[in-house]
Amino acid sequence: MDVRATDITMKSAALAFAERLHAAPDKRLARFMGELLTDFADLADRMDMSRDELQAAIGFLTEVGEACSERRQEWVLLADVLGLTSAFERRHARLPDEATPNTLAGPFYRPGAPRRADKESICLDGKGTPLVFTARLRSSDGGPVSAARIEVWHANGDGVYENQAPDMQPEFNLRGTYTSGPDGTVRIFTIRPRGYRIPDDGPVGRLLRQLGLPATRPAHLQFRISASGYRTLITHVFDRSDPAIAADPLFAVDPALLADFTATPDGGVACSFTFILARDEHHRKQT
Amino acid sequence: MDVRATDITMKSAALAFAERLHAAPDKRLARFMGELLTDFADLADRMDMSRDELQAAIGFLTEVGEACSERRQEWVLLADVLGLTSAFERRHARLPDEATPNTLAGPFYRPGAPRRADKESICLDGKGTPLVFTARLRSSDGGPVSAARIEVWHANGDGVYENQAPDMQPEFNLRGTYTSGPDGTVRIFTIRPRGYRIPDDGPVGRLLRQLGLPATRPAHLQFRISASGYRTLITHVFDRSDPAIAADPLFAVDPALLADFTATPDGGVACSFTFILARDEHHRKQT
Numbered sequence: 108m109d110v111r112a113t114d115i116t117m118k119s120a121a122l123a124f125a126e127r128l129h130a131a132p133d134k135r136l137a138r139f140m141g142e143l144l145t146d147f148a149d150l151a152d153r154m155d156m157s158r159d160e161l162q163a164a165i166g167f168l169t170e171v172g173e174a175c176s177e178r179r180q181e182w183v184l185l186a187d188v189l190g191l192t193s194a195f196e197r198r199h200a201r202l203p204d205e206a207t208p209n210t211l212a213g214p215f216y217r218p219g220a221p222r223r224a225d226k227e228s229i230c231l232d233g234k235g236t237p238l239v240f241t242a243r244l245r246s247s248d249g250g251p252v253s254a255a256r257i258e259v260w261h262a263n264g265d266g267v268y269e270n271q272a273p274d275m276q277p278e279f280n281l282r283g284t285y286t287s288g289p290d291g292t293v294r295i296f297t298i299r300p301r302g303y304r305i306p307d308d309g310p311v312g313r314l315l316r317q318l319g320l321p322a323t324r325p326a327h328l329q330f331r332i333s334a335s336g337y338r339t340l341i342t343h344v345f346d347r348s349d350p351a352i353a354a355d356p357l358f359a360v361d362p363a364l365l366a367d368f369t370a371t372p373d374g375g376v377a378c379s380f381t382f383i384l385a386r387d388e389h390h391r392k393q394t
Numbered sequence: 395m396d397v398r399a400t401d402i403t404m405k406s407a408a409l410a411f412a413e414r415l416h417a418a419p420d421k422r423l424a425r426f427m428g429e430l431l432t433d434f435a436d437l438a439d440r441m442d443m444s445r446d447e448l449q450a451a452i453g454f455l456t457e458v459g460e461a462c463s464e465r466r467q468e469w470v471l472l473a474d475v476l477g478l479t480s481a482f483e484r485r486h487a488r489l490p491d492e493a494t495p496n497t498l499a500g501p502f503y504r505p506g507a508p509r510r511a512d513k514e515s516i517c518l519d520g521k522g523t524p525l526v527f528t529a530r531l532r533s534s535d536g537g538p539v540s541a542a543r544i545e546v547w548h549a550n551g552d553g554v555y556e557n558q559a560p561d562m563q564p565e566f567n568l569r570g571t572y573t574s575g576p577d578g579t580v581r582i583f584t585i586r587p588r589g590y591r592i593p594d595d596g597p598v599g600r601l602l603r604q605l606g607l608p609a610t611r612p613a614h615l616q617f618r619i620s621a622s623g624y625r626t627l628i629t630h631v632f633d634r635s636d637p638a639i640a641a642d643p644l645f646a647v648d649p650a651l652l653a654d655f656t657a658t659p660d661g662g663v664a665c666s667f668t669f670i671l672a673r674d675e676h677h678r679k680q681t
Contacts, residue, residue: 115481115484115485116485117478117481117482117485120477120478120480120481120484120645121477121481123477123645124476124477124645127605127606127607127641128605128606128607129606130606131604131605131606131607132603132604132605132606133604133605135441136604136605137604137605137606138441139437139441139443139447140476140601140605142437142440142441143434143437144476144477144478146433146434146436146437147430147433148481149433150426150429150430150433151482153429154422154425154426154429156426156482157482157486158482158483158486160426161473161478161479161482165469165470165473168455168458168459168469169459169462169467169469171455171459172455172456172458172459172460172462172469173459173462175456175459175460180456182452182455182456182459183452186448186452189411189427189431190407190408190410190411190431191404191407191431191448192448193407194402194404194407194408194435195404195438195443195444195445195448196445197402197407198402198403198404199444199445314427316419317418317419317420317423317424318414318415318418318419318420318423318424318427319414319415319416319417319418319419319424320414320415320418354414358407358410358411
């Protein structure tokens, strides 16, 4: 008694699906869905995926959906931990080689952080190890970038952002908006940030554990830097000495984004970092 | 000014992800996720998928999740309309070539439909075109299968199942449990079913429209047939003359599942269909 199951491939089913797409109004979506399904079917054939495994996949998608709320976007978290958000950002930023890389913005940015003068502190609760962060802004074609708007935000010494714990930290703690001086420099007085666990109490966290992947991000500060004639830069600056530096769960670490936090005689730390901004070609053509 | 974007592929990001999976507790899941992500990244590179398109994909997944409720499983519907449910069923049923193919069970099955005698009707509201459906049960190695339990369920002449419209149809309308006679035959008195639209008012329905795919299933009866010593068969019998027969949105149509509904002198229709049941090899070895 021959069993025909070996003759029936998932691939053949995917091709049957793709054959129906010839009249699709959205040709690009049709190509994407046709090829995505064919690739998935190929994989299901290679691994001889079972019906139980299809059910498990549907169960996982269902749980990710259920984990979403007004305060939580588990799909974005899933795209982040798969490295997709960072990869799309890098591929499409289309920056010149010498420019500081863009990264994902993450969920903790808030617009409208208070204006601060050079050397003014953004640490409003006095907690943590003092950090003097010197930001130097340079153009990708040479020279300082003055009068740039520099927004900074970061977690505190416990790895918690101000908007994650509004009752525990003052409004806009560890957030500020600076302006670079004529030499393209600004000194940000703040405290040393600590890394933190991404929200891993949902289905994405369970997936990370099943895959043996870490959930702790290395310590970093985040920046949004805009200046007339330049592409807006959204990026991280990472603490090179953080043990988690080799395996950021969000894949945002880049060799060009590592900085040294060095001890100072007063018990604090100092860090300086040079941001290379890319000229806005579109802007240059217009002006 | 060189732009490095062309050097940055999604594929390289996916490989960086896969490299982290060496210590995964769940090796099979790790292989699946690593290869799935690599395939997806290859596709994103081939199509030069944009950040907006990644956002749109995340938006679609979010909406599918939001469309789910206690009464609706939009993920299962998505797997169904992509042909995955039917394909997994066919590949894994592992039936002998001559046996009647298994299909997906669908969401409308109810256990415990009333027992009916040969020639007894399951149409409880008297509405519709009378149908005499003769079911002949044969073994894949020859001979009739008697004393089999045959559960049947189908939509009414408006394409609506009894449990979709509990206020409009009597309880267990067009559902029944028969037993095959000594010759392996039973006659089911009912009415001719009509096809129906799958629930297409959600994100999956919108996807179907974007892809130019139909939402109307061809008319059919569904069966669950169990008999001692045989594999339980869950399947559809389709009306070959239905205009939607060439493009079932759920991909359950198989040449071996087509039947002719022929007019009878009394204004009704008649249909006969031979179900070929596969021997239960496991059962046979045990006994």
